[in-house]
Amino acid sequence: METLLAIIVGVLFGAGVYLMLRRTPVKLVIGLALLSNAVNLLIFTAAGLTRARPPLVPVDALRPEGVTADPLPQALILTAIVISFGLLAFTLVLFRRAYEVLGTRDIDEMQGGGP
Template identity: 65%
Template sequence: METLMAYVIGVLFASAVYMMLRRSIVKLVIGLMILSNAANLLIFTVSGMTRGSPPLIPEGLTEPAGVVADPLPQALVLTAIVIAFGVLAFAVVLIHRAYEVVGTDDLDKMKDTDT
């Protein structure tokens, strides 16, 4: 499963870089979102993809019984998802305002701020 996820992550990173190298600012933001999703998958894959029970210690024991899932990567990815959503919302508003002012989404045409 880790090998398949490595290929998926590689494809996502490659497509994100390709999208971010385009001239359209919309494609830049889409590439940034794909890049953040690839980074989240990378965190999950590197931390070990094990199916297990929640890391709860039963009463009377000193350690969890059986295989447990690591909650730290899940917490990191959840935080990264929330931050990526905030960045996406900001970028959409920024793109909308830039399109209103300049009248194009081409990054090469946005070099001049005078309209």
């Protein structure tokens, strides 16, 4: 299972980088989304795939009993999802404003400056 997820992470990284190298903002945003999903899946896979109980500590114990899931990768992925959503929203607003000011959607033409 981990080998399959490693292949999927590689494909997502490759597709994300390929789309980010294109000259249109839409492909860049889609590539950025694929890249952020690849990072989330990479963190999830690197933490190890175990089906265990949730990491809850009983009232009278000092630590969880038996095998439990590790909560740290889940917290990191949740944080990464929020950050990537904010980055995608900012990127969309930035490209929309650049289109309004410059009148073009081509990234190479945006580098030349405005009217």
